[in-house]
Amino acid sequence: LYSKSMFHSRAVIEAGDLVISRDNLTSIIITPGEEMHNKFGRYAHVDLIGQKFGTKLHSPPPHAGYIHLLRPTPELWTLSLPHRTQILYLPDISYITMRLGVRVGGKVIEAGTGSGSMTHSLSRTVGPTGQVLSFEYHQPRYEKALEEFKSHGLENVRLQHRNVCKDGFNDASGVEAVFLDLPAPWEAIPHAMKTLRPDIITKICCFSPCLEQVLKTVSTLRSEGFSDIFTQEVLIRTHELVKESDPDHLTSVSSVVDSLKAHEKRKVERRAVQMKTAREKARRQKENRDGVSSSEPGQKRKLEEDKAEGTPSADIDNEEKQQEQVKEYSAWVEPDTQLKNVVLTKPTPEMKGHTSYLTFASLYPEIIRNAIAAQESSKSAVA
Ligand code: SAM
Known part of the structure; x- marks a missing residue:
């Protein structure tokens, strides 16, 4: 059912491979008989077969131009994917992944799937021995993502069509980390708790653009027994390099x-x-x-x-x-120490990049065990 994984390490392009052109950040699946035509030239897909990933390929005459053929990574996919929703970008993705402690072989929940930008990164991080449980309630988006994950060979992603705020996370269990990118994450938090491992400290992250949402999320996290709750924002600050050719270059x-x-x-x-x-x-x-x-x-x-x-x-x-x-x-x-060959950088005062606030929290095993015990005693009381 699945195509071969897009996260491979083969050196040479084959038919069926996903290739990303660095120059206009578009992706193509190599299909003999098809052509790619853009301002960088005209390329028959068959001419790409046998080329090494990383090659700078010139367009055949009379078209001027060239493209760089790159092996796909989650980072490149995020930059080139077709947008069906707002998406997460790498500064947030990498920070969330690190803070949630997502690891090789781990099991993680993500909702909603949206355009699958986060899903690709999570899929690579947990690797073939891990699992990403992804949930999307919008039917056309769910179908498109399903098709995409299959064609990219993301076998460790299990995508489900489900409203997680209303119906929870189905049969999900043994989960170590939950990531919620939803308009109302506080509605999904009580359901998410039921999926978490009761034997370790587990983590959650909610991604929300407004502080009003953050406040609701924080108060739900508190009332459900989460600890270590904190909210952060990832902003970008670029550093300018001081070049050696610069008249202001500082040499000592x-x-x-x-x-x-x-x-x-x-x-x-x-x-x-x-x-x-x-x-x-x-x-x-x-x-x-x-x-x-x-x-x-x-x-x-x-x-x-x-x-x-x-x-x-x-x-x-x-x-x-x-x-x-x-x-x-x-x-x-x-x-008199000389700074020759040392690269000097100067940070720009401006900080860009607010996409959302990230609210993190941890759940300690005893809270989950108490919740399970309370649930069981209420069940037996009813019986
Ligand atoms: N993180 C995604 C990415 O990086 O591509 C983008 C997620 S997008 C902003 C939010 C998605 O959540 C939308 O596709 C929306 O349909 C879905 N969604 C909203 N509420 C939902 C719910 N209750 N259950 C499942 N999916 C939901």
Whole structure:
């Protein structure tokens, strides 16, 4: 039923393989007789058979252009997949996977499946000895995902068509981690608890774009007995590389120290100007309020006295801080150490990338065992 797995390590492209073109991030399944035609050229699929993954392939004349033929990975699939919903991207996926402790051979629940971006990563992480139980209630999305997982050979993914908030997770059991990307995860949490292993600490993560959703999720997690509840947001901060050809390239540690000193000095100077302007403004306002003018001789003298006294302590603090910082920089560097061949980076101040808040929590075995015992005693009471 399943095609061969898309996560293989073969070096050479065969018919039926999924290949990703790096240049326009599109995927194709190599089908003899078919052609790929885009602004990078025209390629008959048969011409790709026998090429090594990673090859830069030039289009046959008269078309100019080339493509890079890449072996699929979950990362590339996330960038090239057809979107049927909003999807998870790698910064969130990798963080969630790490925090949930998803491991080779593990059993994990995911709901909803959506476009299958997260599913592909989970499938690779748990590997052939693990299992991903994925749930989707939207019929066309469920069918499309089913077809896709089969054609990608994701044999360790069991996809079910089910409303998990209303009907729970069917017969799922022995699960170590649950990931919920749903509009109302708090409705699915009591059902998810029943699937978790009672012999280890298990984990849950709920992915929600709004804080209102987070609050509902947190209060349900609390009332159901989860611990270690915390919410985080993954943001992206890029680092710019300082290139050697740059006129500002810093070639020695002493030049780094000099540049830090100059930066600190500029900051202190700016702050001093700001404080001076603020003082002048406050003085003018006071004069207007009191109806006095600084041109009156007694008042003028008083203002001058104020000014003489008034080296603001904040300025002194700043200068002292600057000196301390410069001493600190100088203490931990050998001034003549050369930084040649060292790559220097500078973080951009902007942080991008809010997609959602991630709420994590753990469930301790005794809570699950108590819940099972309570369930059994209520059953026997009814009987
Ligand atoms: N994480 C997915 C990915 O990376 O591609 C995207 C998930 S998408 C944002 C949310 C999905 O949850 C939608 O496809 C929606 O149909 C499904 N969904 C919403 N409520 C559901 C429920 N109660 N039971 C099952 N699926 C549900």
